[in-house]
Amino acid sequence: xxxxxxxxxxxxxxxxxxxxxxxxxxxxxxxxxxxxxxxxxxxxxxxxxxxxxxxxxxxxxxxxxxxxxxxxxxxxxxxxxxxxxxxxxxxxxxxxxxxxxxxxxxxxxxxxxxxxxxxxxxxxxxxxxxxxxxxxxxxxxxxxxxxxxxxxxxxxxxxxxxxxxxxxxxxxxxxxxxxxxx
Numbered sequence: 001x002x003x004x005x006x007x008x009x010x011x012x013x014x015x016x017x018x019x020x021x022x023x024x025x026x027x028x029x030x031x032x033x034x035x036x037x038x039x040x041x042x043x044x045x046x047x048x049x050x051x052x053x054x055x056x057x058x059x060x061x062x063x064x065x066x067x068x069x070x071x072x073x074x075x076x077x078x079x080x081x082x083x084x085x086x087x088x089x090x091x092x093x094x095x096x097x098x099x100x101x102x103x104x105x106x107x108x109x110x111x112x113x114x115x116x117x118x119x120x121x122x123x124x125x126x127x128x129x130x131x132x133x134x135x136x137x138x139x140x141x142x143x144x145x146x147x148x149x150x151x152x153x154x155x156x157x158x159x160x161x162x163x164x165x166x167x168x169x170x171x172x173x174x175x176x177x178x179x180x181x182x
Contacts, residue, residue, distance in 0.1 A: 003116070005115065005116065005130075005138050005141055006138055006139065006140065006141055007137065007138070007139075008137065008138060009136050009137060009138070010030060010038075010040075010130065010132045010136055010137065010138040011030075011111070011114035011115055012029075012030045012031075013028070013029065013030050013104075013106075013111045013114070014027065014028075014029045014030075015027065015028050015029075015075065015104035015105060015106060015111060016080045016104070016105045017073075017080060017083070017102035017103060017104045017105065018080045018081075018083035018084040018087060018102060018103050018105070019102050020059070020087065020098055020099030020100055020101055020102055020103075021087075021098055022084055022087035022088040022098055022099075023084075025080050025084070026102060028073055028102060028104050030132070030136060031136075033071055033073075033132065033134075033136075034134065034135075034136065035134050036069050036070060036071050036134055037068065037069055037070035037071070037131065037132065037133060037134060037159060037162075037163070038070065038071055038072075038073060038130075038131070038132040039058070039065060039070055039071070039072045039073070039129065039130075039131055039155060039159065040073050040075070040129070040130045040131075040132060041054075041058070041072075041073070041074050041075070041127075041128065041129040041130070041150070042074075042075050042076065042106075042112055042115065042117045042125040042126065042127065042128040042129075043055065043074060043075075043076050043125065043127060044076065044124040044125055044126070044127070044146045045076055045077070045078060045124055046076060046078040046082045046083060046085075046086040047082075047086055047089075047094060049094070050146070050147065050148070050149045051076075052091070052094060052095070052096055053149055054127075054149045054150055055074055055096055055099065055103075056091070056096060056097070056099075057152045058072050058074070058101070058152060058155075059072075059096075059099040059100045059101060060100075060152075061152050061156070062099075062100035062101050063100065064156070065156075065159070068156075068159055068160065068163065069134070070131075070159055071101065072100075072101040073101060073102060073104060074101065074102075074103045074104065075103070075104040075105075075106050075111060075112075075125075076103070076104075076105075076106065076124075076125060077105075077106050077107065077109050077112060077123060077124055077125060078105060078107075079105050079107055080103075080105040082105075083103040083105060086103075087099060087103070106125070109123065109125075112125040112128075115128055115130065115141075116128070116143070117143055124146075126143050126144065126145070126146060127143065127144050127145070127146055127148070127149070127150060128141065128142070128143040129141070129142050129143075129150055129155065131155075131158060131159055131162060133162070139162050140158050140162060157172070157173060157174075160174045164178065166178025166179070167179035167180070167181060
């Protein structure tokens with residue numbers, strides 16, 4: 001059985017990245033996001049088919065996430081060089097184009113393993129999305145089969161619910177009230 005992550009400190013990471021401009025490399029550490037919310041998502045591989053739909057949708061929404069004091073970071077088991085090549089590939093050729101956040105390289109697969117999304121026998125990650133609060137606590141995780149993309153709208157809704165500080169019922173939306181514990 002997998003170890004529970006939600007409600008505990010997020011597993012630490014220190015990863016090389018390809019910056020969204022497609023030119024530079026950098027690094028990303030969990031501590032870089034202290035004081036901010038982090039939408040941290042895993043995808044299986046570069047140059048695949050569902051992944052660019054998710055990555056570009058999250059990139060298009062990056063400024064809206066920033067308005068909520070949240071940053072976005074994508075990660076796969078590919079190298080930073082593969083990430084840069086994919087960013088520099090045109091969208092009509094199954095590329096990404098420039099992004100509004102970096103892509104991190106988990107070559108050793110340790111971070112995917114730490115977050116419980118590594119498919120050991122295939123050496124790739126499942127589609128895992130994690131929301132980490134400004135203090136480094138993992139507040140939300142969703143992991144699904146690699147055939148199905150995630151929802152930016154649902155990620156926004158959950159982030160806003162977590163930030164609201166109240167008890168949020170099913171289908172809660174920003175502006176709605178909270179449940180009162182009895």
